[in-house]
Amino acid sequence: MTQALFGLLLRAAVVLAGTALATFALLWNAPGDPALAITIARYHSVVSPEIIDKIRVEAGLNAGFWTAFQSWIGPILQGDFGNSSVSGRPVLPELAAAAFYTVPLALAGLAIGLVLSIPLAIFAAKRPGSWIDRGAVAIASLGAAIPAYWLGLLLILLFAVNLAWLPAMGARTPAHAILPALTLGLGVAASLTRIIRSGILEARGQPFLPAFRRRGVSDKAIGRDHIAPHAAIPVVTVFGLELAFLLEGAVMVEVIFARPGLGSFLVSAIEARDFPKVQAVVLLAALLFVIVNLLIDLFYRMIDPRIGERDA
Amino acid sequence: MTLSVTGLSASRSGRTILHPTSLNIETGERIGLVGASGSGKSTLGNALVDDLRARGQSVAHVPQSPDEALDPLRSLNFHWAETERALGLAADPVRRQGIFKALRIDGGDLRKRPWGWSRGMQQRFVIAMALMGAPDLLVLDEPTSALDPVVAARTMDLLDEHLSGGRTAMLLITHDLGLAARRVDRLIVMDDGKIAEDAPTQTLLNAPQTPAARSLSAHRNWLSLPC
Numbered sequence: 001m002t003q004a005l006f007g008l009l010l011r012a013a014v015v016l017a018g019t020a021l022a023t024f025a026l027l028w029n030a031p032g033d034p035a036l037a038i039t040i041a042r043y044h045s046v047v048s049p050e051i052i053d054k055i056r057v058e059a060g061l062n063a064g065f066w067t068a069f070q071s072w073i074g075p076i077l078q079g080d081f082g083n084s085s086v087s088g089r090p091v092l093p094e095l096a097a098a099a100f101y102t103v104p105l106a107l108a109g110l111a112i113g114l115v116l117s118i119p120l121a122i123f124a125a126k127r128p129g130s131w132i133d134r135g136a137v138a139i140a141s142l143g144a145a146i147p148a149y150w151l152g153l154l155l156i157l158l159f160a161v162n163l164a165w166l167p168a169m170g171a172r173t174p175a176h177a178i179l180p181a182l183t184l185g186l187g188v189a190a191s192l193t194r195i196i197r198s199g200i201l202e203a204r205g206q207p208f209l210p211a212f213r214r215r216g217v218s219d220k221a222i223g224r225d226h227i228a229p230h231a232a233i234p235v236v237t238v239f240g241l242e243l244a245f246l247l248e249g250a251v252m253v254e255v256i257f258a259r260p261g262l263g264s265f266l267v268s269a270i271e272a273r274d275f276p277k278v279q280a281v282v283l284l285a286a287l288l289f290v291i292v293n294l295l296i297d298l299f300y301r302m303i304d305p306r307i308g309e310r311d312a
Numbered sequence: 313m314t315l316s317v318t319g320l321s322a323s324r325s326g327r328t329i330l331h332p333t334s335l336n337i338e339t340g341e342r343i344g345l346v347g348a349s350g351s352g353k354s355t356l357g358n359a360l361v362d363d364l365r366a367r368g369q370s371v372a373h374v375p376q377s378p379d380e381a382l383d384p385l386r387s388l389n390f391h392w393a394e395t396e397r398a399l400g401l402a403a404d405p406v407r408r409q410g411i412f413k414a415l416r417i418d419g420g421d422l423r424k425r426p427w428g429w430s431r432g433m434q435q436r437f438v439i440a441m442a443l444m445g446a447p448d449l450l451v452l453d454e455p456t457s458a459l460d461p462v463v464a465a466r467t468m469d470l471l472d473e474h475l476s477g478g479r480t481a482m483l484l485i486t487h488d489l490g491l492a493a494r495r496v497d498r499l500i501v502m503d504d505g506k507i508a509e510d511a512p513t514q515t516l517l518n519a520p521q522t523p524a525a526r527s528l529s530a531h532r533n534w535l536s537l538p539c
Contacts, residue, residue: 211381214361214373215441216398225394229385304385306427 008297012290019286020076020279024069027275034273035061041086041272059085059275072279081283082276091280094265099284101261105180106250112185113192113242120189121196128201136193143190148249152183152256169258180253187249188242195238196231203230229303236296243292247285314338315369315449315481320359322352330355331506337449337481344492344513345485346528347502353485356502357451360483364449371449372442377458378434381441382426388437389422392444399445411440414474415467432463439471446480453485468495489528493517501525 027034035056039047042055056062060071075082081091124136159179160168167176204227212222254263262281269277300307315337322330330352337343347353357373364371375381382391396403412418415436426434435458442450452471456464472495475482486492492499492513499516501509503524509516520526 206383207380208383211373211375212383212394214365215395216365217394218398221394221398225386225390226383230383305425306384 004301005298008294012294015290016283016286020073020283021069023279023282024072024275025065027273027278028065028068030273032273034275035059037271037273038085041274055085072276076283081280084277085274086272091276095262095277095280095284098260098262098265101259102250102254102263105177105184105253105259105261106246108177108181109184109188109246109249110242112181113188116185116189117192117196121193121200124193125197125200125204133197136197140190140193140197143186144194146187148183148187148252149256151186152180152253155179155183156257176257176259180257180259183253183256184246184249188246191238191242191245192235196235199231199234200227202234203227206230232303233300236299240289240293240296243289247288315364317360317363320356320363322355322359329505330359333359333507335360335500335507337483339448339479339481340475340477341481341498342496343481343483344489344496344499345483345502346487346489346492346499347508347524348528349487351502351524352505353487353502354453355505357453357483357485360449361451369449370445370447371451372445372447374435374439374442374450374452374455376454378426378431378438381438382434384425384427387423387425388420388429391426391437391441392422395441395444401445407444408440411443411474415440415470432459432467435459436467436470439467443474443480446478448479449481449483450475451483451485454487455484456491457486489517501528 033052035052038059039052039055043051060068063071072082081095083090084094120136120140124133127133156168156179159166166178167173168179169176206226209222209226212226213219250261251263251266253259254261255267266278266281268274269281316335318334319332320330320334321328321332333356345353345357354376361371361373382388386394392408393403409418412420417433417436417440420429420433420437426437429437435455439452439455456467459467468491482496484492484496489499496513499509499511499513500507501516501520501522501524503522508522508524509520511521516525517529520529
């Protein structure tokens with residue numbers, strides 16, 4: 001087990017290092033002059049070439065690729081994400097402030113998704129092929145097909161414009177978070193419903209279940225102790241992908257609802273070629289993915305140790 | 313107590329796979345249910361178990377392979393405790409140890425999941441679970457076909473020994489007349505979803521009346537494995 005954990009951590013470290021290098025290389029080789037973009041973002045006007053050259057030196061853009069990469073990654077390994085190329089202020093506090101808006105939104109979306117999808121999937125899987133089941137699958141497919149930006153606009157139109165129940169723009173009160181969270185949550189619920197439903201149906205086909213019924217084990221106990229763990233494996237697998245959807249969706253939803261957060265943080269940083277900020281966001285996302293996948297791997301090994309043994 | 317069922321039948325996608333069948337089983341009786349593949353042996357066994365269970369009789373069933381009886385995600389301890397609960401029995405380590413000793417699996421680690429044990433031990437664990445409630449009838453559906461002949465013979469010997477003199481009747485479903493002949497008092501031959509012949513073992517082997525029984529009897533020599 002210790003050896004397996006070591007292997008998983010090593011894999012996580014390799015993924016993080018690869019992500020850091022790849023994003024740095026992509027930004028470094030992006031077309032256009034980054035020094036010019038930073039200058040425009042800082043002074044809001046085109047200034048003399050001398051100032052642009054000064055900024056080039058200041059942002060370390062005149063150095064070679066590897067020198068620049070090392071001078072960026074070195075401090076990060078000690079927890080220092082550097083200063084913004086535009087404002088000169090440290091990146092980390094600004095990033096934390098943005099995450100303070102995005103993380104609760106994503107968690108609320110996830111919670112809504114789980115609360116809606118689990119009962120719906122269990123209900124639908126009770127009688128596969130019935131009109132309830134077909135209805136649930138149809139709603140879930142529709143939900144998965146509707147992009148978040150369109151659903152967000154529909155919700156704004158209905159609840160903010162026509163009914164005037166909820167505020168749509170900004171993030172001043174907790175009520176401002178309801179529509180964005182709902183937009184995210186409905187998308188999550190749609191994909192989770194289909195996966196949980198098919199997970200349950202597949203688990204129900206396990207060849208050993210009739211024997212448990214003949215032994216007198218109640219349907220409730222069979223559902224809880226045998227079907228649920230088997231259904232959990234595919235569900236947990238997609239959970240990692242769901243996280244990607246949540247992050248991407250949160251960024252998009254923040255733009256639609258004019259909310260502050262990682263979305264606007266990232267978009268403004270990309271426009272200004274503010275390398276330290278962009279890379280900090282990407283690294284944070286990669287770290288999150290690595291942690292979640294690590295937890296998923298550990299969950300697998302706990303629920304079915306054969307998975308770990310096959311790897312070894 | 314005589315267990316009796318009447319009018320058992322089954323059909324699958326519109327085709328009758330078990331014609332209405334009635335059966336009496338005496339206390340402690342050993343019956344072999346034989347017939348070619350697809351003759352309806354397992355269907356009759358399952359219908360018998362389900363019918364008796366529904367009427368509150370104490371019956372236990374051992375499927376062909378441990379894969380059809382054990383959840384690979386759950387420990388053997390969990391299986392045992394779950395079956396105890398299902399039968400309404402209090403947890404009793406002494407009873408468990410007694411059955412395990414009889415089947416020679418008392419050395420196994422119950423914290424493991426089924427695949428942590430050999431298949432022969434898994435199958436004996438399944439038989440042990442079936443014996444837990446001291447049922448009136450034990451239905452064994454090709455219980456040893458997943459095992460190698462030596463382990464199979466040993467398992468059947470241990471089971472025989474455990475059941476001998478008790479009240480538990482045994483219905484042994486098999487395509488192997490050789491296996492059945494040595495272990496049962498009465499043979500039932502199935503053919504095309506019907507009972508073709510039902511007679512004491514020696515009578516049926518020496519003077520089979522129907523084509524189905526004659527064909528099984530004629531082939532029993534090369535069919536018989538060392539079990």
